[in-house]
Amino acid sequence: MDRMGPSEFRAGGSMSRTAAPIVVRGLEHWFGEGEAKKQVLFDVDLVLQPGKLTVLLGASGSGKTTLLTLMGCLRRVQQGSVTLLGMELAGAAEDVLVQCRRRLGFIFQAHNLHDSLTAMQNVRMGLEVHGPAATAQWESAAAHLLDLLGLRERLNYLPGNLSGGQKQRVAVARALIGNPDIVFADEPTAALDKESALNVVTLLKRLGTERGTTTLMVTHDSKIMDLADQIITMDEGRIVQDSSLS
Amino acid sequence: MTELLAKLLGRLPIGWLQLVHNKTRLPAAVAGVSFASVLVLMQLGFLGALVGSIRLPYDQMNADILISASDMNTPADGSPLPRQRMFEALSVEGVARATPLYYGKIEWKQSDGTIRNLDVFGIDPSSETIRNPAIEARLADIARADVALIDAKTRNAPDGLFAQIANGQPYRFEVKGRTLTVVGTFEIGGGFTADGYLVISDQTFLRLFPQRAAGAPNHILVSLAPGADVRSTIERLRAVLPAYDSSVRTVAEAFDKDRAFQTTQRPVGLVFGFGIVIGVLVGIIIVYQVLSTDVAEHLKEYATFKAIGYPQRFFLSIVFEEAAILAALGFIPGFVVSLGLYAMIAAATGLPLAMTGARAVFVLIGVLGMCLLSGAIATRKLARANPADLF
Ligand SMILES: Nc1ncnc2c1ncn2[C@@H]1O[C@H](COP(=O)(O)OP(=O)(O)OP(=O)(O)O)[C@@H](O)[C@H]1O
Numbered sequence: 001m002d003r004m005g006p007s008e009f010r011a012g013g014s015m016s017r018t019a020a021p022i023v024v025r026g027l028e029h030w031f032g033e034g035e036a037k038k039q040v041l042f043d044v045d046l047v048l049q050p051g052k053l054t055v056l057l058g059a060s061g062s063g064k065t066t067l068l069t070l071m072g073c074l075r076r077v078q079q080g081s082v083t084l085l086g087m088e089l090a091g092a093a094e095d096v097l098v099q100c101r102r103r104l105g106f107i108f109q110a111h112n113l114h115d116s117l118t119a120m121q122n123v124r125m126g127l128e129v130h131g132p133a134a135t136a137q138w139e140s141a142a143a144h145l146l147d148l149l150g151l152r153e154r155l156n157y158l159p160g161n162l163s164g165g166q167k168q169r170v171a172v173a174r175a176l177i178g179n180p181d182i183v184f185a186d187e188p189t190a191a192l193d194k195e196s197a198l199n200v201v202t203l204l205k206r207l208g209t210e211r212g213t214t215t216l217m218v219t220h221d222s223k224i225m226d227l228a229d230q231i232i233t234m235d236e237g238r239i240v241q242d243s244s245l246s
Numbered sequence: 247m248t249e250l251l252a253k254l255l256g257r258l259p260i261g262w263l264q265l266v267h268n269k270t271r272l273p274a275a276v277a278g279v280s281f282a283s284v285l286v287l288m289q290l291g292f293l294g295a296l297v298g299s300i301r302l303p304y305d306q307m308n309a310d311i312l313i314s315a316s317d318m319n320t321p322a323d324g325s326p327l328p329r330q331r332m333f334e335a336l337s338v339e340g341v342a343r344a345t346p347l348y349y350g351k352i353e354w355k356q357s358d359g360t361i362r363n364l365d366v367f368g369i370d371p372s373s374e375t376i377r378n379p380a381i382e383a384r385l386a387d388i389a390r391a392d393v394a395l396i397d398a399k400t401r402n403a404p405d406g407l408f409a410q411i412a413n414g415q416p417y418r419f420e421v422k423g424r425t426l427t428v429v430g431t432f433e434i435g436g437g438f439t440a441d442g443y444l445v446i447s448d449q450t451f452l453r454l455f456p457q458r459a460a461g462a463p464n465h466i467l468v469s470l471a472p473g474a475d476v477r478s479t480i481e482r483l484r485a486v487l488p489a490y491d492s493s494v495r496t497v498a499e500a501f502d503k504d505r506a507f508q509t510t511q512r513p514v515g516l517v518f519g520f521g522i523v524i525g526v527l528v529g530i531i532i533v534y535q536v537l538s539t540d541v542a543e544h545l546k547e548y549a550t551f552k553a554i555g556y557p558q559r560f561f562l563s564i565v566f567e568e569a570a571i572l573a574a575l576g577f578i579p580g581f582v583v584s585l586g587l588y589a590m591i592a593a594a595t596g597l598p599l600a601m602t603g604a605r606a607v608f609v610l611i612g613v614l615g616m617c618l619l620s621g622a623i624a625t626r627k628l629a630r631a632n633p634a635d636l637f
């Protein structure tokens with residue numbers, strides 16, 4: 001893989017990537033109302049280190065996705081504190097949350113590409129959110145990233161004409177094109193073959209060392225766990241093990 | 247197109263890409279907007295033709311002020327005025343001339359038995375009641391008994407007849423038991439109630455309509471003396487003429503009142519107005535249907551864009567982008583079809599049906615507003631796009 005120069009990515013704007021990008025304190029979360037109200041997170045505490053790959057483990061229903069969406073500004077904090085890139089999310093206004101999301105990259109289990117947009121255009125959507133920039137710059141950055149992910153021949157394909165793995169790699173490119181401070185990935189490798197999965201994780205690790213990008217990934221892939229800097233295990237809404245504390 | 251829109255919007259034209267991606271929805275939506283455009287343009291065309299034909303007789307009146315019966319709505323209805331009103335008007339300061347206009351309707355029977363309806367002007371051949379050079383030139387001819395001039399734009403007249411008359415070959419026809427001799431032509435044009443016009447002298451008119459009370463005209467056409475003020479002359483006329491039988495207005499005011507009456511109180515005007523409402527409703531419903539389905543089908547994509555950090559106004563702008571595209575794509579074929587229909591109907595009916603630039607722009611803006619309104623309603627569905635549901 002080529003080296004990625006900073007100029008290929010969104011220019012400027014990101015804060016110092018040396019402070020802890022995420023600090024969670026005493027986080028609790030409930031779903032439902034009244035009789036059906038059910039607590040799914042209990043007193044969650046965690047700190048992520050900048051530029052590191054953290055893997056989140058836990059049985060189904062243990063609250064991994066809920067925690068991820070709270071840290072990713074996709075859900076409102078009900079109780080406790082989430083400090084994201086120095087910003088308190090508890091009680092933050094909607095437009096603050098929208099601003100915060102622009103500094104994050106999401107890789108979902110499903111690719112969630114827009115069917116009417118080509119691979120390039122889907123990736124471009126990850127950049128346009130930062131405001132108008134020279135199209136030529138976007139296109140070369142997007143093309144470069146897609147090339148790194150082995151999609152050089154597929155730039156102008158619609159998602160309908162791509163394989164599942166190819167679509168997921170386009171989604172990865174869309175998450176990374178904006179040079180996010182933090183990448184959240186929820187079982188992103190399910191749709192990828194072993195080689196692509198490893199390829200994506202290697203890319204994320206390299207972004208960590210070269211640019212200080214922090215990654216939090218939910219996965220049960222033992223190959224990826226081997227590459228992790230930190231592993232957090234959840235059970236029934238609580239953090240039961242955190243490798244950074246032991 | 248995508249590049250052009252990208253430049254215009256300063257972003258990827260997602261709405262456009264979404265619309266062209268769906269091979270059945272776009273044509274259906276465009277057809278719907280076109281249909282609505284045609285409907286509205288046709289109704290406005292008819293309404294315009296109606297107004298145009300209402301204007302025709304007023305344009306012929308060589309006068310500043312029109313005195314008519316107080317119960318008059320259109321030139322052809324209302325009670326006749328006592329002839330005495332003419333002499334009373336003449337005595338008012340500022341009035342230079344007051345001439346009678348007799349207005350009637352006759353049936354012109356064709357050799358094949360069909361009937362054309364003609365509106366008849368009965369005028370004093372010694373004064374300039376009518377503002378039409380072809381008529382003014384032949385006043386001496388119609389001064390003779392039972393001599394007439396006919397509208398060369400009369401609908402469905404026998405082929406070549408008017409050319410023949412213009413070439414000096416008089417045409418005779420029977421009406422109300424008398425024989426009229428047509429010796430010349432002029433041009434006014436038919437409307438919704440008459441196929442054309444006939445001009446005769448007041449004396450001939452009274453012979454054709456013997457039931458008409460001694461010399462009672464339908465209208466009195468008043469010309470102002472040089473320098474006289476219209477408004478104050480009207481006030482003086484109103485002071486002299488009894489309001490129970492006469493109304494005094496400028497010719498333009500009389501036309502305005504007639505137009506308001508015929509477009510809002512007669513079935514024909516109401517039908518056209520109703521047609522416009524139907525067209526707009528059809529358009530709104532179709533566009534709403536298309537846009538709300540489109541939003542509903544893309545909730546997942548929109549939720550993803552929300553997760554990426556796009557604000558609510560971005561999604562509104564996608565829906566409005568689609569609405570504006572549908573308006574533009576739908577209006578253009580609708581406009582072209584309407585031009586064709588205008589030409590066809592004008593040729594078939596002789597109605598003054600013509601597209602005006604103002605009407606085209608007005609309907610384009612209306613169609614755009616209609617699409618944007620539908621889009622605005624469709625954006626309510628956007629709230630259902632929740633990025634937390636994506637995982
Ligand atoms: N939108 C929701 N409404 C109500 N309950 C929910 C909702 N989302 C999740 N839950 C519940 O919260 C608990 C935690 O769910 P969550 O999705 O966070 O688990 P998870 O660890 O991601 O599981 P999995 O491995 O299956 O993805 C579960 O009991 C789940 O049923």
Ligand SMILES: [Mg+2]
Binds near residue numbers: 065066
């Ligand atoms: Mg989950």
